[in-house]
Amino acid sequence: MADFVSLTCPSCGSRLQVTNDLEMFACGYCGNELVVRRGGGIVSLAPVVAGLDKVQQSVVNVGIGVDRTASELAIQRLRQDLHGLEQEWQEVDAEKSIGIGAGIVGLVLGWLAIANDSGAVGPVILVFGIIALLAYFGGERGKSAKKAVLKAKMQKIGEEINYHQLKLASH
Numbered sequence: 001m002a003d004f005v006s007l008t009c010p011s012c013g014s015r016l017q018v019t020n021d022l023e024m025f026a027c028g029y030c031g032n033e034l035v036v037r038r039g040g041g042i043v044s045l046a047p048v049v050a051g052l053d054k055v056q057q058s059v060v061n062v063g064i065g066v067d068r069t070a071s072e073l074a075i076q077r078l079r080q081d082l083h084g085l086e087q088e089w090q091e092v093d094a095e096k097s098i099g100i101g102a103g104i105v106g107l108v109l110g111w112l113a114i115a116n117d118s119g120a121v122g123p124v125i126l127v128f129g130i131i132a133l134l135a136y137f138g139g140e141r142g143k144s145a146k147k148a149v150l151k152a153k154m155q156k157i158g159e160e161i162n163y164h165q166l167k168l169a170s171h
């Protein structure tokens, strides 16, 4: 069995001696890259470019599939994130009623205690009521800051979901 076969370069027509272990090489005359195809006892040469096109096309196709799955997964994840933020929003809203409730109860009880002349108990409760109300107003400010952050996050997630939906729609 010969160690090489004589083949014609498909690009420039030069005679090339191709050894049995070669799979891909560049033509010594024109420099074009060639693939050695062995099948059915026939050895032939083909330009690498044609083969690469096919490879690239399948890579592109795979890419679209992966993109699609990635977008679908991203939308799922983003919707979960959005749901979490909505819950946080509701929790922030719920903080309010407790703070102002404690403040009002403190003021009313303190006032009643003072009105009933129960010594030092009244002023102490009143002070706690005032502290609770101050905490409430401070909390309100913190709350609107928290809400602004949440709103910005939700908007961003909404935009990301739109982006992925557009991407899915375009395929």
Ligand SMILES: [Zn+2]
Pocket (backbone or CB within 6 Å): 009, 010, 011, 012, 013, 014, 027, 028, 029, 030, 031, 032
């Ligand atoms: Zn050549």
